[in-house]
Amino acid sequence: MPPIRIIKRFSSYLSKNDDISETVQPKPYLEGFPSLSALLSSDPDLQVYRRFNRLTARNLLYLQAEILDLETRLKEFDTEDLEVVSSEESEWMEVKLSSQCWEVFRERAEDGCPREKERLDLILKVRERLGDYQDALIRQSHLLNLDNPSLRVRGAVTGWFDEKRPLVGNARNMFNGRARHDMVSLRTPLDQDRLTTLLQTYLGHVFKSRKKYKDHPQDWEGMYYFPEATVKHIVSFVSVLLAATLLVGAITSLYFVKRPSTVIGILAAFTTLFAGSIGLLTNARKVDIYAATAAYAAVLVVFVGNLGMSNSN
Known part of the structure; x- marks a missing residue:
């Protein structure tokens, strides 16, 4: 089996330790939970664990059924008490x-009266089970709001685990x-747009660091890291370059074209390219895409109008 190539980001503190000698070979971790925990803790992105969604749902259903049973018993006690009061027994x-x-x-319950003691025990049990049920609901709600690990991170962890x-x-x-598919990531990456994901997934090896992390044993040699800041700078550069190219390219093309039908075609083509680049390479909302596209088209229309007035004069 070929060595697993795990692509991860540098944590902020790793850049301070880049002068570690590459000749140092740390001792391997004890195979088992020590080695697995060392891997998961070696980078914040690798903090991924099981959700246990099905098991959690089953636990909630059991708690729900138990509470329903307690509720039924409490109603039965109420019915019995109502019959006693209505019949005016002793x-x-x-x-x-x-x-x-x-x-x-x-x-009366503390004094040992059977009726009240039985009901008090039931009430206390209802209180305990309701607390367990509500806590479980809240915890599951918080867990569902956590992101799934990216395909890159999930592949890194499961690939290492399989090998x-x-x-x-x-x-x-x-x-x-x-x-x-039942995993949760404890860390949500910042600014995880599509262009960033594309670079990390397919071009991470281009930016990989040549230096080893000081705590990595020799059997982790199939892994490589790349600095998050480098990817961020490249994404910013590509975004600015693409925006400038679409704007300057459209203006230059419109400047040399005189036929109205061709002008309209160029406007439509560049506006479509602009909207597509925003929609495909960013995580912008639909309303933001509409607003940016409208502003871009307005700039081109104003330029065409001013250019037409200049030619007339």
């Missing part, structure tokens, strides 16, 4: 008072099969 006054006054209800096979037992299937 205990109807105590039952009615317990249903209206918490202090009396608690005191090294650090774990045995049931844990050996931690990232296998459908589990690859």
